[in-house]
Amino acid sequence: MKTGIIIVFHNNENAMDPSFFIEQIKQTSNLELCLVNNDSKDSTCDLLHEIKDACDNVSVLNVRKFKSDVAAVKAGARFMQSAFQLKNIGYVSINMLNTKYYGINSLIKIIAENQDVIINYNGNPLKKKQTLFQSLFSVIDYLKNIEIENPFIQLQYQRNL
Numbered sequence: 001m002k003t004g005i006i007i008v009f010h011n012n013e014n015a016m017d018p019s020f021f022i023e024q025i026k027q028t029s030n031l032e033l034c035l036v037n038n039d040s041k042d043s044t045c046d047l048l049h050e051i052k053d054a055c056d057n058v059s060v061l062n063v064r065k066f067k068s069d070v071a072a073v074k075a076g077a078r079f080m081q082s083a084f085q086l087k088n089i090g091y092v093s094i095n096m097l098n099t100k101y102y103g104i105n106s107l108i109k110i111i112a113e114n115q116d117v118i119i120n121y122n123g124n125p126l127k128k129k130q131t132l133f134q135s136l137f138s139v140i141d142y143l144k145n146i147e148i149e150n151p152f153i154q155l156q157y158q159r160n161l
Contacts, residue, residue: 001085001086001087002030002031002032002057002084002085002086002087002119003030003031003032003086003087003088003089003090003118003119003121004031004032004033004034004080004084004086004088004089004090005031005032005033005034005089005090005091005092005111005118005139006033006034006036006073006076006077006080006089006090006091006092006136007033007034007035007036007091007092007093007094007107007108008036008038008069008072008073008076008091008092008093008094008095009035009036009037009038009040009044009048009094010037010038010039010040010044010066010094010095011040011041011042011044012040012042012044012094012104013040013042013043013044013047014042015094015103015104015105016044016047016104016105017105018047018050018051020105020108020109021051021105021108022051022054022055024108024109024111024112025051025055025057025058025108025112026054026055027112027115028057028111028112028115029057030115030119031057031111031115031118031119032057032059032080032084032086033055033057033058033059034058034059034060034061034076034079034080035048035051035052035058035059035060035061036060036061036063036072036073036075036076037060037061037062037063038063038066038067038069038072039063039064039065039066039067045060045062048060059079059080059083061075061076061079063075069093069095069096072093073091073093073136076091077089077091077136087119088121088135088137089135089136089137090118090121090136090137090138090139090142091136091137091138091139092107092111092138092139092140094107097140110143111139114143117143118139118142118143121137121142
């Protein structure tokens with residue numbers, strides 16, 4: 001069974017390199033990615049569809065009216081739960097990350113490099129007693145808690161930047 005990852009984007013056109021995303025995602029055969037476009041006003045949605053067209057394990061969900069990051073993650077989770085048989089679903093919201101020094105391309109690289117660790121996540125497996133949303137996990141928090149040594153991950157938890 002695969003693990004799903006929801007990544008929420010909003011007006012990230014200038015920060016994305018679709019060819020780099022495609023290269024990294026093609027290395028993640030046991031992950032199912034849902035790229036959520038949260039009502040971007042730039043070409044973010046077009047770039048996400050370009051990535052989807054090149055990768056078999058990517059879906060794009062276009063949220064037409066801007067929602068909070070939590071609501072966008074929930075929309076992605078509902079989509080993934082109905083479309084795939086998944087062991088776990090993790091999430092990342094680009095706009096909640098500190099991307100000043102490493103950019104969002106670093107995020108997709110971290111996911112690709114640590115896919116085995118992410119797949120083995122066992123904190124909140126999807127259970128009948130939990131709601132879908134209670135079983136979601138933050139990919140960045142999980143990687144930090146298992147002490148992945150990476151400047152991008154460490155930067156997310158530094159104070160006063």
